[in-house]
Amino acid sequence: MAKGWENIARYQPRVTKLLTNSIEKKRLAHAYLLEGKKGTGKKEMSLVFAKSYFCENLIDYQPCENCKNCKRIQSGNHPDVHLLEPDGLSIKKWQIQALQEEFSKSGVESNKKVYIISHADKMTTNAASSLLKFLEEPNANTIAVLLTEQVHQIISTILSRCQVLSFQPLPPQAIKDELTKLEIPADLATLVSHVTNDIEEALEISRDDWFAEARLKVIKLYEVLTTRKGQAPIYIHTQWMSHFNDKEKQDIGIDLLLYLYKDLLSMQIGNEEQVIFKDLFPQFRQHALQTTQRSVIENITSILEAKKRLHANANPQLLMEHLVLTLQEG
Structure with a gap:
């Protein structure tokens, strides 16, 4: 896997x-807000940025990854790089005040x-409110990096004092490529890449026996619906409910069924490259020849409902x- 900025640039070229x-022009803001969905690389970028800021052997903007500062930032124990996480469900005033005490001291090194x-x-x-005071009167050479998945919940006075960088959701192909490198079977990797755009979560799902079994249950339901229509309610009672x-x-099961019917529609309109369940x-x-597009669209609507x-x-x-019952009528 590519290191540092190159790895992030593959998925977030604009913010990179x-x-x-x-960094190259030495025109850094005193506060950045990195916003975007979970798994889009915000924390990874904040740490690479910190390495570039402290690296002893910086080349253009690229940290060396080998100097004392780079290694300590990577291991999470650099004295002048502070990562603040919520205490329980929220970030408390005392946590910001503790940071402010650090703001007032000279850097350790x-x-x-x-x-x-x-x-x-x-x-x-x-x-x-406490953080706002710091942002209004920034210390020289001190940079704040705020990370959020809910930018609309950040108060406007903080937003206005940060340079906001928006991270794009990772495309399914990027997730699939990473999973394939980790030897996840192609059929499973393709499906998981549409379930989440968080690489870590995608890997977790891919290695979850429950999800692999869920995929098979959904395929089986589709086969029952198309070849043994009257047995679909029995299948729900005997096979589906105990797993979902x-x-x-249940939400995941309905989503997988939705992808399957969308695949059928993709096949009907000639978009075979978009099919997720390629083994089907x-x-x-x-089935694309045996049913109309209108019928498939009605089925998709029923699943969404x-x-x-x-x-x-x-x-x-x-x-x-x-x-x-509605699907088998279609």
Whole structure:
């Protein structure tokens, strides 16, 4: 896997270019807000940025990864790089005040300091007010990096004092490529890459026996719906509900079924490269000829409606039985 800036640039080229240009030109802001979905590389970038700021052998913008500063930042024990995480559910005022005490001291080994505040949207009102004072009167050579998945929850006075860098969701192909390198089977990697855009979560899902079994259960339901229509409600009762036995799992099951019917539609309209369940190509080709696009679109609509009803706390078993009755009519 590529190191440092190159690794991030593969998925976040725009924000990488902005930051590396600033490093090369020595025109750094005193506060950055990195915002975007989980797994898009925000924390990774904040640490690479800190390495570039402290590296003893910096080449252009690239940290050497071998000097004392780079190694200590990597291991999380550099005295002038502070990572602040929520204490429980929120970031408390005392945590920001402790940081402010650090702000007022000279750097342990230089005058430089970097503070990384993870989940900055979880600051209490008092914590945010305390941080605002620092942002209004920044110390020279001190840089704050705020990370958030919920930028709309950051108060406007903090937003206005930060350079906001927006991270894009990772494309499914990027997730699939990383999983394939880790020897995850291609069929599973393709599906997981559409379930999440967080590489770590994707790897966790890929190695979860429950998910692999869920994939097989969904394929089996599709086969029952298309070849033994009357047995679909029995399949829900005997096979489906015991596996998808809580709301989160039921949601995943409905999502996988949705992807499968979207694949059938992709096959009908000639977008074979977009098919996720590639091992079902022969069945899709056959079924694509046996049913109309309108019917498949109606099935997709029914699945989306079932997903909405699940989130509205409908009874899961009755919901699935009603859904398969609707699907088998199509």
